[in-house]
Amino acid sequence: MLKTKKEKSLLQIFKHYKKKYNLDTRIEFDNEGLICHYSLKIDFIEFGYGKIQELYNTGQLRNRIVGKLKKIFVFCLLHEIKHAIDKNLLIEEAKKIDFLRYNEDRKYHDNCIPEKRADRFARKELRKWGL
């Protein structure tokens, strides 16, 4: 299947970190997808553009990152990549997270240590990609 230009550039970024950090992580892009997350159990990034678009449109990302949608997509990708890099650390940290709240309460989610760390990484790495 032919990949879109957007997807090709995101894939290129993903491959850079996959190589750099020697990750086994797999990724799947989903144009309509309403899920955007890293699954620790299967070392897999599910990248749903729909979810990011929704968070962007409703202003829920504004306290974490501002910019055009293209920048936001890369930010979200870098964020998920950081979770994959931190895989071993997350196994321990996950024990302290209340996943019911994590899934329902955006503010709680954004303030969890792994989330803040992933955001920090993403903001810093954006510059490397000229964003």
Ligand SMILES: [Zn+2]
């Ligand atoms: Zn996250």
